[in-house]
Amino acid sequence: MLTERVSTATRCLWRSVTAGARNVLTWRERYRAMMDAREARGITLLREWLSPMQRAQFDATKYFDVVGCDTGRRYRIHYGRVTNVHQIDEAGQPVRGWCFVPSGGLVAGDTMLVQKIALETNEQSTLAVANRFRVQAPRGGPTRTPPRRACSV
Amino acid sequence: MAIQIVMDHTGDTRHWFDPDDIKALSKAEKRFESLTSVGYTAAVRDAAGKATVTRSFDPAAEETLFFPRLVGG
Numbered sequence: 001m002l003t004e005r006v007s008t009a010t011r012c013l014w015r016s017v018t019a020g021a022r023n024v025l026t027w028r029e030r031y032r033a034m035m036d037a038r039e040a041r042g043i044t045l046l047r048e049w050l051s052p053m054q055r056a057q058f059d060a061t062k063y064f065d066v067v068g069c070d071t072g073r074r075y076r077i078h079y080g081r082v083t084n085v086h087q088i089d090e091a092g093q094p095v096r097g098w099c100f101v102p103s104g105g106l107v108a109g110d111t112m113l114v115q116k117i118a119l120e121t122n123e124q125s126t127l128a129v130a131n132r133f134r135v136q137a138p139r140g141g142p143t144r145t146p147p148r149r150a151c152s153v
Numbered sequence: 154m155a156i157q158i159v160m161d162h163t164g165d166t167r168h169w170f171d172p173d174d175i176k177a178l179s180k181a182e183k184r185f186e187s188l189t190s191v192g193y194t195a196a197v198r199d200a201a202g203k204a205t206v207t208r209s210f211d212p213a214a215e216e217t218l219f220f221p222r223l224v225g226g
Contacts, residue, residue, distance in 0.1 A: 038164045040164075041164025042165075045165055045218075099226030100224065100225050100226060102220050102223055104221040105162055106160055110160045113160075114160070116204075117194075117204045117206070117218075118223055129225045
């Protein structure tokens, strides 16, 4: 009798544990799908506003170059939200990094679009609020991934 | 139809309106003023795709993008 009751209770407990685990998994999947949708919306908007040349470059390399409206300097905006803007030289090598982002925790595509518009329309004011960081010239080739450096935003 | 795109944590929110509709245009102008008054920057782009920052509401703008203020990282 007692064994039967213990067995039933164990079964009930196990069933609710597995149901709870399934709910957590479903919630995680939904959350991930929601975040993916946000990222995708950001990329769609970014691509709409890139010039044809920038769009082609972004599709091929996950970065695109912009020209500062005040100085004519070139900047490379990498996919990401922080420490992703590098000033580059004529050879496309990074010279220094600039860290500036829109407030409000936007997705990567939105952040990159804001960085592009800011440099192309209001370069000096943008650099006035940005923080510089040092970047090392790549050893292996002309392209590099941005450094994963902490950047308080 | 014209559109105002507001960047936010969901990616963006899009507000479509008919520029020939006085009521809708007035609502769009109010949205422009309320967003820029809290620090949003408005940008429009021409047919060639060149973006320009604008400080005043342009009733003829087909697409206006609003993004939050920039901060240093």
